[in-house]
Amino acid sequence: MTRPRLLIVEDDEDIRTQMRWALGDDYELLLAGDRTAAMAAFTNSRPMATLLDLGLPPRPNDPEEGLAVLSGMLVLDRLAKVIVVSGQGDKENALRAVGAGAYDFLCKPVDMDELRLVLKRCVYVADLEREYRAMQETARAEAFEDMLGASPLMQTVFAFIRKAATTSAPVLILGENGTGKEMVARALHRRSRQRNGPFVAINCNAIPENLLESELFGHEKGSFTGAHAGRKGLIETAAGGTVFLDEIGELPSSLQVKLLRFLQEKTFQRVGGRQEIESDARVIAATNINLKEAVESGKFREDLYFRLAVLVVTLPALRERGGDVDLIAREFLRRYGTQHGRPGLTFASDAARALNSHVWPGNIRELQNRVQRAAIMAEGKRVTAADLELADGPDPKQRPQTLREAREQIERQVVEEALRRHGGKITSAAAELGVSRPTLYELMERLGVVRGE
Numbered sequence: 160m161t162r163p164r165l166l167i168v169e170d171d172e173d174i175r176t177q178m179r180w181a182l183g184d185d186y187e188l189l190l191a192g193d194r195t196a197a198m199a200a201f202t203n204s205r206p207m208a209t210l211l212d213l214g215l216p217p218r219p220n221d222p223e224e225g226l227a228v229l230s231g232m233l234v235l236d237r238l239a240k241v242i243v244v245s246g247q248g249d250k251e252n253a254l255r256a257v258g259a260g261a262y263d264f265l266c267k268p269v270d271m272d273e274l275r276l277v278l279k280r281c282v283y284v285a286d287l288e289r290e291y292r293a294m295q296e297t298a299r300a301e302a303f304e305d306m307l308g309a310s311p312l313m314q315t316v317f318a319f320i321r322k323a324a325t326t327s328a329p330v331l332i333l334g335e336n337g338t339g340k341e342m343v344a345r346a347l348h349r350r351s352r353q354r355n356g357p358f359v360a361i362n363c364n365a366i367p368e369n370l371l372e373s374e375l376f377g378h379e380k381g382s383f384t385g386a387h388a389g390r391k392g393l394i395e396t397a398a399g400g401t402v403f404l405d406e407i408g409e410l411p412s413s414l415q416v417k418l419l420r421f422l423q424e425k426t427f428q429r430v431g432g433r434q435e436i437e438s439d440a441r442v443i444a445a446t447n448i449n450l451k452e453a454v455e456s457g458k459f460r461e462d463l464y465f466r467l468a469v470l471v472v473t474l475p476a477l478r479e480r481g482g483d484v485d486l487i488a489r490e491f492l493r494r495y496g497t498q499h500g501r502p503g504l505t506f507a508s509d510a511a512r513a514l515n516s517h518v519w520p521g522n523i524r525e526l527q528n529r530v531q532r533a534a535i536m537a538e539g540k541r542v543t544a545a546d547l548e549l550a551d552g553p554d555p556k557q558r559p560q561t562l563r564e565a566r567e568q569i570e571r572q573v574v575e576e577a578l579r580r581h582g583g584k585i586t587s588a589a590a591e592l593g594v595s596r597p598t599l600y601e602l603m604e605r606l607g608v609v610r611g612e
């Protein structure tokens with residue numbers, strides 16, 4: 160263990176000796192006798208704490224020199240821990256120093272036991288602050304606009320959002336169920352120039368075709384039975400903002416034409432209307448189907464596809480995000496634990512293993528549901544795999560016996576992970592592993608690996 164570094168600013172030789180004797184074992188001491196030496200030592204070695212005599216040469220009888228040292232240190236480090244030592248009967252100046260940001264004060268003659276205690280507490284607080292600062296910094300790297308993710312794949316998504324937000328070109332968001340498509344759409348909106356305008360979302364799959372047209376483009380009074388009054392559609396409402404078209408792959412072909420025209424001209428007509436209406440709403444679309452395949456099979460218009468897919472982002476499945484599973488699971492557990500009046504819950508080791516070996520077909524939404532349920536159902540402070548309704552994962556403590564077994568175990572793991580990452584696609588998994596397709600098939604057979612999804 161390294162000793163914490165303590166800077167002692169004191170001009171009295173006797174006191175310096177006394178301190179060296181009392182504190183030398185527990186702290187790495189630096190000594191300075193005046194303002195210049197004190198500032199130099201502070202700048203060069205950033206002590207954990209500083210013990211500062213207020214009366215320093217050339218004016219040992221007034222506190223100004225010491226107070227100048229104090230403010231100089233605080234300018235260099237807002238969280239510097241300075242303990243002021245003042246002359247007898249000079250409490251007033253000691254309090255002035257505390258008002259100016261000193262951590263604590265002691266009066267001469269200094270009681271060494273008291274000093275040790277104050278220092279100990281001071282180092283403890285400084286440690287906590289340092290830890291907290293470091294935590295805040297990592298938290299910043301692990302989250303972006305409420306989205307958690309430290310994995311390289313998610314960092315790429317965050318970088319995409321930063322860039323795409325600066326334009327108003329359409330964006331197409333691809334990704335499996337529950338990967339955060341709507342969250343990305345909202346983040347894009349919040350970071351865009353249209354952020355003060357409305358964000359309106361519509362699920363193209365949830366509304367019957369005849370209503371969807373009026374929902375999107377609005378209708379004029381009397382345009383169909385029951386249309387007693389004219390009504391704005393979402394694209395009109397979203398003027399100055401963003402319209403999010405979820406499940407765009409399900410948009411009926413008649414509406415595909417109308418949407419294409421809107422994307423080209425920025426104008427449209429309400430149902431039953433003749434007037435050209437303008438809207439500058441930015442279009443963000445999302446789908447969990449393979450839209451290119453839908454184009455090939457004639458279900459989705461190619462020209463519309465190209466208009467929508469000016470900027471495309473594909474959200475990785477949760478199983479491809481490595482350590483993000485742990486990161487997000489812990490955050491959800493903290494969040495739901497607090498929400499349900501059960502703070503301080505942690506994952507038992509079988510739960511941690513299960514989280515990492517599960518393939519998460521429902522992605523983050525599934526993780527969210529399982530953790531929320533577990534936060535309510537767990538018996539004690541520890542959430543188990545059973546609370547998550549997951550099977551226990553492989554036990555890392557079960558070590559293989561022979562070299563051959565070890566090799567097989569690693570091979571199996573690497574092959575399984577590659578297949579998982581590529582959604583069970585042999586060609587791309589083989590390419591990543593640097594083997595031919597037949598070799599990968601052979602490996603899978605020998606190792607008893609099934610293709611999975």
Ligand SMILES: Nc1ncnc2c1ncn2[C@@H]1O[C@H](COP(=O)(O)OP(=O)(O)OP(=O)(O)O)[C@@H](O)[C@H]1O
Pocket residue numbers: 305306307308334335336337338339340341342343447487523524527
């Ligand atoms: N990176 C993330 N960090 C934390 N929470 C997330 C993250 N991504 C998604 N979520 C949460 O997961 C849930 C699903 O996200 P969202 O609705 O955006 O996904 P989706 O892809 O639109 O899903 P679906 O296909 O089911 O419509 C939401 O509750 C969202 O808040």
Ligand SMILES: [Mg+2]
Pocket residue numbers: 340341405
């Ligand atoms: Mg969604």
